[in-house]
Amino acid sequence: MAKIKVKFVCTECGTESPKWMGKCPGCGAWNTMLEEAETVVKAPVGRGELTRAKEKAKSIIDIESGREPRVPTGLNELNRVLGGGLVPGSLLLVGGDPGIGKSTLLLQTSNALASQGLKVLYVSGEESVRQTKLRADRLGALSDKLFVLCETNLDLIEQAITDVEPDFLVIDSIQTVYRPDVASAPGSVAQVRECTAHFMRISKVNGVATVLVGHVTKEGAIAGPRLLEHMVDCVLYFEGERHHSYRLLRAVKNRFGSTNEIGIFDMTEGGLREVTNPSELFLSERPLGVSGSTVVASMEGTRPVLVELQALVAPTHFPSPRRMSSGLDHQRISLVIAVLEKRMGMFMQNQDAYVNVAGGVKLDEPAADLAAAVSIASSFRDLPTKPYDVVFGEVGLTGEVRAVSRAETRVKEALKLGFKRVILPEMSMKGWQPPAGIQLIPVKTVADALRAALE
Ligand code: TYD
Numbered sequence: 484m485a486k487i488k489v490k491f492v493c494t495e496c497g498t499e500s501p502k503w504m505g506k507c508p509g510c511g512a513w514n515t516m517l518e519e520a521e522t523v524v525k526a527p528v529g530r531g532e533l534t535r536a537k538e539k540a541k542s543i544i545d546i547e548s549g550r551e552p553r554v555p556t557g558l559n560e561l562n563r564v565l566g567g568g569l570v571p572g573s574l575l576l577v578g579g580d581p582g583i584g585k586s587t588l589l590l591q592t593s594n595a596l597a598s599q600g601l602k603v604l605y606v607s608g609e610e611s612v613r614q615t616k617l618r619a620d621r622l623g624a625l626s627d628k629l630f631v632l633c634e635t636n637l638d639l640i641e642q643a644i645t646d647v648e649p650d651f652l653v654i655d656s657i658q659t660v661y662r663p664d665v666a667s668a669p670g671s672v673a674q675v676r677e678c679t680a681h682f683m684r685i686s687k688v689n690g691v692a693t694v695l696v697g698h699v700t701k702e703g704a705i706a707g708p709r710l711l712e713h714m715v716d717c718v719l720y721f722e723g724e725r726h727h728s729y730r731l732l733r734a735v736k737n738r739f740g741s742t743n744e745i746g747i748f749d750m751t752e753g754g755l756r757e758v759t760n761p762s763e764l765f766l767s768e769r770p771l772g773v774s775g776s777t778v779v780a781s782m783e784g785t786r787p788v789l790v791e792l793q794a795l796v797a798p799t800h801f802p803s804p805r806r807m808s809s810g811l812d813h814q815r816i817s818l819v820i821a822v823l824e825k826r827m828g829m830f831m832q833n834q835d836a837y838v839n840v841a842g843g844v845k846l847d848e849p850a851a852d853l854a855a856a857v858s859i860a861s862s863f864r865d866l867p868t869k870p871y872d873v874v875f876g877e878v879g880l881t882g883e884v885r886a887v888s889r890a891e892t893r894v895k896e897a898l899k900l901g902f903k904r905v906i907l908p909e910m911s912m913k914g915w916q917p918p919a920g921i922q923l924i925p926v927k928t929v930a931d932a933l934r935a936a937l938e
């Protein structure tokens with residue numbers, strides 16, 4: 484009898500090893516090496532494989548440039564994240580926690596594309612045809628060009644693709660699909676990798692824009708989409724808090740556009756609705772005239788977004804005070820607190836500090852530093868901030884306020900939403916004309932900013 488060879492594969496990065504290891508030698512993650520039966524797959528298909536026979540290396544001057552053709556999806560927020568629309572023949576991965584709304588997003592997208600006259604095949608391995616139909620009824624996604632298939636066998640899915648000849652294909656989700664000639668279970672690293680390679684070939688050869696849905700799960704035999712990130716053209720994450728209705732779509736990899744843009748949606752009874760004025764949404768629950776709350780003008784890609792940044796500084800009896808932040812980098816909060824302690828004489832060794840960006844938004848640019856400093860100082864001194872102020876600027880280690888990009892765009896957004904004053908770095912004042920109707924307070928140091936904001 485033939486002996487089945489066994490190998491161990493990391494669920495995070497796909498590194499293989501002949502023996503079990505507690506720590507993955509590839510990515511260093513613990514407890515991610517899972518046992519798998521080794522299988523021989525007939526012809527592994529890679530990107531090179533497709534073109535090798537036809538193409539020779541060319542001088543870069545001879546290669547035609549010209550832009551990738553784009554198909555707008557009908558959802559502007561999705562188009563923005565994709566960099567203008569879907570590229571035919573591209574392979575996308577949409578990841579996100581279970582229940583966040585991936586199937587809803589893709590069914591809506593499928594419907595929007597089908598109403599433009601494109602043929603769409605939606606393959607669901609998780610829900611029955613009836614369940615999908617119920618969802619489609621709810622979303623009003625009923626177009627005669629939208630085909631639904633509930634199948635997990637890759638051969639049968641391929642058969643359906645040949646029959647339908649779709650322009651847009653959705654596989655919901657990649658973890659449920661299996662190739663009968665690969666011995667391991669659906670969702671295992673080998674299956675997910677082989678199936679993805681297969682869909683890559685289908686999308687490139689037939690020019691079908693393909694979306695794979697992947698669950699983000701750390702434990703168990705389900706391969707995290709991390710492994711797939713290398714294989715696809717575009718990786719989108721759909722995120723949000725279960726208890727909030729809005730959802731953010733962000734690109735972490737995009738071969739056809741930037742990865743800075745985010746798309747914002749609101750999950751309603753009738754499906755996902757696009758949020759075109761995110762600042763209004765994020766500021767809708769803001770308390771006025773309290774201490775510890777500041778509005779920051781942040782850039783999400785090319786779009787300015789105003790969000791509320793809250794801080795609470797409260798005495799503690801424990802020797803090492805807590806520093807908690809959500810939506811902001813922990814390191815930057817430590818830095819801002821250190822600057823306030825050293826440069827402003829605010830001693831917080833016996834104070835816990837909590838910083839939170841309202842609405843589950845993540846601010847990953849240093850322009851949020853100054854707003855964090857104002858919020859923390861406001862809570863520490865228990866002085867309310869002014870309700871009609873917007874603050875932005877990077878804080879340096881000597882307590883100086885450093886320039887940030889796109890000051891003009893941020894100021895205009897503040898003006899549009901009816902704010903009266905903007906506290907901003909003096910160094911960001913160059914090269915543009917301040918608009919009328921809003922007072923600008925250029926500052927050089929954190930001390931200047933606190934004086935303007937709190938006194
Ligand atoms: P779903 O798209 O099934 O999530 P995923 O595919 O990421 O697992 O979304 C599930 C949640 O969305 C579920 O809690 C119900 C909610 N929902 C709405 O609020 N409105 C709707 O119109 C739809 C279709 C779903």
Ligand code: MG
Pocket residue numbers: 582585586587609655
């Ligand atoms: Mg789903």
